[in-house]
Amino acid sequence: MGFGSYDESEQQQQTADDEDDVEAVNVHENDHDGKMSFESDASTDELVSQLDAMKDDPDDEDE
Numbered sequence: 001m002g003f004g005s006y007d008e009s010e011q012q013q014q015t016a017d018d019e020d021d022v023e024a025v026n027v028h029e030n031d032h033d034g035k036m037s038f039e040s041d042a043s044t045d046e047l048v049s050q051l052d053a054m055k056d057d058p059d060d061e062d063e
Contacts, residue, residue, distance in 0.1 A: 040047070 042050075
């Protein structure tokens with residue numbers, strides 16, 4: 001075969017044998033409708049203070 005030539009049989013629609021065995025991923029498999037709640041003895045101010053401390057902690061920075 002010369003430059004730019006190709007075997008037409010290779011260009012026909014090809015299907016991989018393993019594609020038939022692949023199952024689709026169900027991204028909604030673990031979706032849950034409902035509510036979540038928790039109880040804490042800490043006040044909102046204490047929780048916000050803890051959050052601010054975590055944000056300011058230089059040991060946790062990824063940059």
